[in-house]
Amino acid sequence: MWRGDGAGADGWDVGEQANSRVAPGAKAGAVRRWLRTVERWRWGKDTESRSPWARGRVLAALAVLTAGLMAFHSVVPNAVGRLGSLLETFLPWLGLAVPLLLVLALLRRSAVALVALLLPVAVWGNLFGGMVLADEDRGAHDIMAVQHNVSDENSDPEGTASALIEAAPDVVALEELTPSALSVYESVLGADYPHHAVEGTVGLWSKYPLSDVRPVDIKPKDIPEGWNRGLRTTARTPQGDIAVYVAHLPSVRIRWNGLSSGWRDESAGLLGDAIAAEELDKVILLGDLNSTVDDRGLDPVTERMDSTGRNFAFSWPATLPVSRIDHVMTRSMAVTDIRTLPATGSDHLPIAAGIRFEP
Structure with a gap:
């Protein structure tokens, strides 16, 4: 039934009918873009069919190496350039490798690298965590x-x-x-x-x-x-x-x-x-x-x-x-x-x- 107020036969406004024809396409495009983004960041297999536990092994190895250098710094030889002493002079700063490797692991979407990062975090916390968490109370002294x-x-x-x-x-x-x-x-x-x-x-x-x-x-x-x-x-x-x-x-x-x-x-x-x-x-x-x-x-x-x-x-x-x-x-x-x-x-x-x- 035709309504004299400009509405269509189904009772919708003519402008709303136009929007209904445009909106689904725009929404579908937005959904497709969102799906592509999710696809890029998904934690499933990558384009080479590698799972999150199979990719990022180099990053995982670097995390283990960082933990090893902190935990066993005394075995780094001093015979050439006194590299052991050089490492030990700035040992706390080796912990800066952790946030860098974390960012790379997330970009690589590597579960194995993220798990491996727990090692240097634990070692650094054991060596220096007490200094970070030290309270302001200076304690009694003579x-x-x-x-x-x-x-x-x-x-x-x-x-x-x-x-x-x-x-x-x-x-x-x-x-x-x-x-x-x-x-x-x-x-x-x-x-x-x-x-x-x-x-x-x-x-x-x-x-x-x-x-x-x-x-x-x-x-x-x-x-x-x-x-x-x-x-x-x-x-x-x-x-x-x-x-x-x-x-x-x-x-x-x-x-x-x-x-x-x-x-x-x-x-x-x-x-x-x-x-x-x-x-x-x-x-x-x-x-x-x-x-x-x-x-x-x-x-x-x-x-x-x-x-x-x-x-x-x-x-x-x-x-x-x-x-x-x-x-x-x-x-x-x-x-x-x-x-x-x-x-x-x-x-x-x-x-x-x-x-x-x-x-």
């Missing part, structure tokens, strides 16, 4: 120590010293002291730290009386005379005497053929021998050791000292810290926490550590 390579190119030693005082440490160890800057540090730190000892380019400022100050010979044999970067002193605290060592090991260089760390390793051996011969039971070591505690080149030191710390506290370089080469270590005592302090005029960040007498 001594607060600050370690800082102040840099021999520091243009603001006065500001650097003032910044360290703000952390309220009990002892402050400094490296790369120059003759011109030394008088500034002595002047600024002297009011709060009346006791100090300096040998060569390293020094210690303390609230506790110091005695038996002497240099520690950590000079590699091929370095010319006059190179002095180690000292040892006794700090007389209310809880008893403590041997305090301050050391600055030789720098390392990353070259095209690997890591150059021969002098550093030799110096670490000499420092380890000195600590082993120390007669006092309680020992604190403060210094720039030019590597991380994972680096086997520091084994002569780390085998004799407790280097635990609940945070990464990356201290170098100050502009974008990627490694903690500045350390506070103890023997027969406990490091309760390690953290970085705000940047100074140095290329290193200062680190502060709480130390408890009972290990």
Whole structure:
């Protein structure tokens, strides 16, 4: 029946009839496009009839290799370019391979690669997860120590010293002291730290009386005379005497053929021998050791000292810290926490550590 209001015989508006003729085709096209997208991303067989468990095996192998390098880094040889030490210096950053491999596994739609990624995730979590999850509670401590390579190119030693005082440490160890800057540090730190000892380019400022100050010979044999970067002193605290060592090991260089760390390793051996011969039971070591505690080149030191710390506290370089080469270590005592302090005029960040007498 014809309706005078412009409706069609079936009671629909003429415009609606036109839409009904166009819409199904447009909808069908959208559905087809969606199906093609799903087809591209489906987790079934690919164009070569490989299932998600058959493709992506190279990615899976890379995930297993990453886990193996983290878990068994000590077996990577040092004979060529000291590659083992180079790997260990930046070991936490090997975890960055996980998100990269995850993205590639998703793009490849590989189930076997995704499962394999659980290995490096588990290994990294076991090695470093505790540092990520460390709470802000720094815990009880008996001594607060600050370690800082102040840099021999520091243009603001006065500001650097003032910044360290703000952390309220009990002892402050400094490296790369120059003759011109030394008088500034002595002047600024002297009011709060009346006791100090300096040998060569390293020094210690303390609230506790110091005695038996002497240099520690950590000079590699091929370095010319006059190179002095180690000292040892006794700090007389209310809880008893403590041997305090301050050391600055030789720098390392990353070259095209690997890591150059021969002098550093030799110096670490000499420092380890000195600590082993120390007669006092309680020992604190403060210094720039030019590597991380994972680096086997520091084994002569780390085998004799407790280097635990609940945070990464990356201290170098100050502009974008990627490694903690500045350390506070103890023997027969406990490091309760390690953290970085705000940047100074140095290329290193200062680190502060709480130390408890009972290990």
